[in-house]
Amino acid sequence: MRKLALFTGLVAAATLAFPVTAWAAGGGKPPVKLEGKVNDEGTKTAKNNKLDVEQDDFYFKPTYIKAKKGTLTVELENEGNAPHTFTIDSLDIDKEVQPGKKATVKVKVPSSSAVAFYCRFHKGQGMQGAIFTKTGQSTASSASSSGGTPTTKAPSTTAGSSGYGY
Numbered sequence: 001m002r003k004l005a006l007f008t009g010l011v012a013a014a015t016l017a018f019p020v021t022a023w024a025a026g027g028g029k030p031p032v033k034l035e036g037k038v039n040d041e042g043t044k045t046a047k048n049n050k051l052d053v054e055q056d057d058f059y060f061k062p063t064y065i066k067a068k069k070g071t072l073t074v075e076l077e078n079e080g081n082a083p084h085t086f087t088i089d090s091l092d093i094d095k096e097v098q099p100g101k102k103a104t105v106k107v108k109v110p111s112s113s114a115v116a117f118y119c120r121f122h123k124g125q126g127m128q129g130a131i132f133t134k135t136g137q138s139t140a141s142s143a144s145s146s147g148g149t150p151t152t153k154a155p156s157t158t159a160g161s162s163g164y165g166y
């Protein structure tokens with residue numbers, strides 16, 4: 001009886017403590033605004049335009065990469081249990097990395113805008129990030145909608161979805 005009470009107490013303390021530390025670790029504001037959920041694992045500046053990026057379940061670390069205009073070499077390492085990709089639509093980059101493996105990707109960094117990258121499998125879970133040259137930049141994907149993208153596809157009557165399911 002006594003042991004059980006102690007145990008539940010510990011669990012309660014742990015669950016209480018977790019969100020607090022997670023919040024504290026997050027720190028500052030993200031340098032680039034991305035759409036959707038972002039698991040923010042911090043910002044790092046690339047040295048000599050080269051940087052190691054960890055892929056894990058389910059985030060990129062660092063999440064935001066400060067780089068100079070030109071070619072940035074990204075050394076990917078998947079430390080997670082799931083396969084992950086490093087995908088940049090605007091630059092035709094789509095590198096899949098298996099768990100425990102490494103890969104190198106070269107990214108042409110423009111000075112005009114930030115470049116958003118994501119994992120094709122887990123973007124919805126917040127696995128995305130951005131490469132930028134200046135804090136506060138917007139991403140290229142939002143600036144250059146190259147004509148043929150259908151943007152008005154969503155039905156306007158989704159608000160009250162409690163009605164008919166068909």
Ligand SMILES: [Cu+2]
Pocket residue numbers: 058082083084085119120121122123127
């Ligand atoms: Cu992933």
